[in-house]
Amino acid sequence: MYFLLLGIFLLLMKSLAFAPVVSWSWWLVLLPFLLAVLWWAWADWSGYTKRSVVKKIELRKQKRNDKLSQSLGMGSKPKK
Incomplete structure:
Protein backbone atom coordinates (compact mmCIF):
# COMPACT_ATOMS: atom_id res chain seq x y z
CA MET A 1 0.00 0.00 0.00
CA TYR A 2 2.85 2.37 0.79
CA PHE A 3 4.40 1.73 -2.62
CA LEU A 4 1.10 2.59 -4.27
CA LEU A 5 0.74 5.83 -2.31
CA LEU A 6 4.33 6.78 -3.06
CA GLY A 7 3.78 6.08 -6.76
CA ILE A 8 0.65 8.24 -6.87
CA PHE A 9 2.46 11.03 -5.03
CA LEU A 10 5.44 10.92 -7.42
CA LEU A 11 3.16 10.74 -10.46
CA LEU A 12 1.28 13.83 -9.29
CA MET A 13 4.52 15.67 -8.62
CA LYS A 14 5.84 14.75 -12.09
CA SER A 15 2.63 15.73 -13.88
CA LEU A 16 2.36 19.02 -11.97
CA ALA A 17 6.03 19.78 -12.73
CA PHE A 18 7.39 20.09 -9.21
CA ALA A 19 11.06 21.01 -9.26
CA PRO A 20 12.96 17.93 -8.07
CA VAL A 21 10.72 15.31 -9.67
CA VAL A 22 10.17 16.92 -13.07
CA SER A 23 13.76 16.18 -14.09
CA TRP A 24 13.59 12.52 -13.00
CA SER A 25 13.18 9.73 -15.51
CA TRP A 26 9.71 8.24 -15.94
CA TRP A 27 11.16 4.86 -14.96
CA LEU A 28 12.08 6.20 -11.54
CA VAL A 29 8.63 7.76 -11.07
CA LEU A 30 6.81 4.55 -12.06
CA LEU A 31 9.09 2.22 -10.07
CA PRO A 32 6.88 2.25 -6.91
CA PHE A 33 3.98 0.84 -8.98
CA LEU A 34 6.15 -2.07 -10.11
CA LEU A 35 7.27 -2.64 -6.51
CA ALA A 36 3.62 -2.66 -5.38
CA VAL A 37 2.74 -5.31 -7.97
CA LEU A 38 5.72 -7.42 -6.92
CA TRP A 39 4.80 -7.08 -3.24
CA TRP A 40 1.19 -8.15 -3.86
CA ALA A 41 2.30 -11.08 -6.00
CA TRP A 42 4.70 -12.26 -3.29
CA ALA A 43 2.11 -11.77 -0.52
CA ASP A 44 -0.43 -13.90 -2.39
CA TRP A 45 2.11 -16.53 -3.39
CA SER A 46 3.57 -16.94 0.09
Whole structure:
Protein backbone atom coordinates (compact mmCIF):
# COMPACT_ATOMS: atom_id res chain seq x y z
CA MET A 1 0.00 0.00 0.00
CA TYR A 2 2.85 2.37 0.79
CA PHE A 3 4.40 1.73 -2.62
CA LEU A 4 1.10 2.59 -4.27
CA LEU A 5 0.74 5.83 -2.31
CA LEU A 6 4.33 6.78 -3.06
CA GLY A 7 3.78 6.08 -6.76
CA ILE A 8 0.65 8.24 -6.87
CA PHE A 9 2.46 11.03 -5.03
CA LEU A 10 5.44 10.92 -7.42
CA LEU A 11 3.16 10.74 -10.46
CA LEU A 12 1.28 13.83 -9.29
CA MET A 13 4.52 15.67 -8.62
CA LYS A 14 5.84 14.75 -12.09
CA SER A 15 2.63 15.73 -13.88
CA LEU A 16 2.36 19.02 -11.97
CA ALA A 17 6.03 19.78 -12.73
CA PHE A 18 7.39 20.09 -9.21
CA ALA A 19 11.06 21.01 -9.26
CA PRO A 20 12.96 17.93 -8.07
CA VAL A 21 10.72 15.31 -9.67
CA VAL A 22 10.17 16.92 -13.07
CA SER A 23 13.76 16.18 -14.09
CA TRP A 24 13.59 12.52 -13.00
CA SER A 25 13.18 9.73 -15.51
CA TRP A 26 9.71 8.24 -15.94
CA TRP A 27 11.16 4.86 -14.96
CA LEU A 28 12.08 6.20 -11.54
CA VAL A 29 8.63 7.76 -11.07
CA LEU A 30 6.81 4.55 -12.06
CA LEU A 31 9.09 2.22 -10.07
CA PRO A 32 6.88 2.25 -6.91
CA PHE A 33 3.98 0.84 -8.98
CA LEU A 34 6.15 -2.07 -10.11
CA LEU A 35 7.27 -2.64 -6.51
CA ALA A 36 3.62 -2.66 -5.38
CA VAL A 37 2.74 -5.31 -7.97
CA LEU A 38 5.72 -7.42 -6.92
CA TRP A 39 4.80 -7.08 -3.24
CA TRP A 40 1.19 -8.15 -3.86
CA ALA A 41 2.30 -11.08 -6.00
CA TRP A 42 4.70 -12.26 -3.29
CA ALA A 43 2.11 -11.77 -0.52
CA ASP A 44 -0.43 -13.90 -2.39
CA TRP A 45 2.11 -16.53 -3.39
CA SER A 46 3.57 -16.94 0.09
CA GLY A 47 0.22 -17.04 1.92
CA TYR A 48 0.95 -13.84 3.85
CA THR A 49 -2.39 -12.32 2.83
CA LYS A 50 -4.40 -15.36 3.87
CA ARG A 51 -2.62 -15.66 7.22
CA SER A 52 -3.26 -12.02 8.07
CA VAL A 53 -6.97 -12.33 7.18
CA VAL A 54 -7.33 -15.47 9.30
CA LYS A 55 -5.53 -13.75 12.19
CA LYS A 56 -7.94 -10.79 12.05
CA ILE A 57 -10.97 -13.10 11.99
CA GLU A 58 -9.67 -15.10 14.98
CA LEU A 59 -9.02 -11.90 16.93
CA ARG A 60 -12.57 -10.69 16.27
CA LYS A 61 -13.96 -14.06 17.38
CA GLN A 62 -11.93 -13.94 20.57
CA LYS A 63 -13.07 -10.39 21.36
CA ARG A 64 -16.69 -11.36 20.72
CA ASN A 65 -16.40 -14.43 22.97
CA ASP A 66 -14.73 -12.39 25.73
CA LYS A 67 -17.46 -9.76 25.54
CA LEU A 68 -20.16 -12.45 25.71
CA SER A 69 -18.48 -14.11 28.69
CA GLN A 70 -18.22 -10.78 30.49
CA SER A 71 -21.88 -9.96 29.82
CA LEU A 72 -22.93 -13.35 31.23
CA GLY A 73 -20.82 -12.72 34.33
CA MET A 74 -18.49 -15.60 33.65
CA GLY A 75 -15.35 -13.53 33.27
CA SER A 76 -12.67 -14.36 30.77
CA LYS A 77 -11.18 -17.81 30.51
CA PRO A 78 -7.56 -18.27 31.55
CA LYS A 79 -5.28 -18.57 28.53
CA LYS A 80 -3.44 -21.82 28.05
